[in-house]
Amino acid sequence: MASERLKALIIDDINPVAAEILGKYMDVTVDKRPLKTEELASVIEPYHLLMMRVSAKIGPSVIDRAPNLKIVASATAGLDHVDLSYCREKGVKVINAAGGNAESVAELAFGFMISLFREIPRASKDVKSGVWNRAAYNGRELLGKTLGLVAVGNVGRRVAELSRAFGMSVLAFDPYVSQEAAREMGVKLVSLEELLRESDVISIHAPLTPETHHMISIPQIAMMKDGAYLVNAGRGGIVDEAAAYEALKSGKLAGMAADVMEVEPCLRSPLYELDNFIVTPHFGGQTPEALKRMASIAAERALEALGLKA
Incomplete structure (x- = not known):
């Protein structure tokens, strides 16, 4: 797969460091809105990589409308919002940012x-x-x-x-x-x-x-x-x-x-x-330092999974 053909979609107002890292290797579209599952499904078709946090649920309703999708990179520690078995079945790798928060x-x-x-x-x-x-x-x-x-x-x-x-x-x-x-x-x-x-x-x-x-x-x-x-x-x-x-x-x-x-x-x-x-409202990892760290970790791991960076 030629690198110039790769497209990434970043949603959920993720720290800009993610777009900076991914942008060196692929075309990046940034949508800072917290897209819901249905909204994400309607726009996901052209993208090879999705980076997100937790606004949408990633399962059949999204994966089945994403023929090009290779990677779901979640800038979070947990993956409760991702249907891991369905992604595995469809050959979509799931990356998280464990340890970043x-x-x-x-x-x-x-x-x-x-x-x-x-x-x-x-x-x-x-x-x-x-x-x-x-x-x-x-x-x-x-x-x-x-x-x-x-x-x-x-x-x-x-x-x-x-x-x-x-x-x-x-x-x-x-x-x-x-x-x-x-x-x-x-x-x-x-x-x-x-x-x-x-x-x-x-x-x-x-x-x-x-x-x-x-x-x-x-x-x-x-x-x-x-x-x-x-x-x-x-x-x-x-x-x-x-x-x-x-x-x-x-x-x-x-x-x-x-x-x-x-x-x-x-x-x-x-x-x-x-x-x-x-x-408190589940804000343990909601600090600027942690959010930047998780965005960076998820982006770097996604590139490694795509074979774009050793």
Whole structure:
């Protein structure tokens, strides 16, 4: 395939670095709109490469109208919006930017931990409403606490690194990580049950799969220390939200923070009634630094997959 014939379509207002990288090897069309699936399907026909984030669902309705498509490059860590098996069946390679948002998500996880341990959201809310009473808050230090990491991929590994600055000991559960790799990370690899029993704060960084769906539910919460904290910066659906609500309400869990919810966007939830629950709109990787890094990684990997760059 001659390089001058290659055409790329970039949608979703991806950082301009992607167009700069791809433009050295192919003709690039940039449409900054977050095209929905039907809109994308109507324009995809001439393109060999699609770069996007998550506005459209990539499955039969798009792939079947893209006879020239060779690569779907998603400038994201996750690929929940792509039908991977159908792409594979049709010979379309799927590229992501795994690791590109690790720093941003890891820093958010620690922001959550500090906010939970020091009760920052509640204190801020009280002061703004006219209540100044520092004795009302029972903040705790991270120093000397045990952090339990559920999955130590790109994000979990960085959380483990950051934990050293806070003087925390780290346990990890990850069936895909060897003991040797865990030692290199400075974490102790344990069973999920041991991690739940021994951790003061549990931070989730796993993908959502049939195996991880509701892996934190009533039995698992019962194993946790009374007054433990839970952070989910992985995927919604890993934590059973109804079980978490009951545990937060009863005090079994001292606090929980989530950047992800089981159904998104989630504008209403019983969890939102609780002062010891913090939520953000799945923006862990939504920093300028991470967005640029992911655009660059996805573009470079796409070119390699096309054989245009070694």
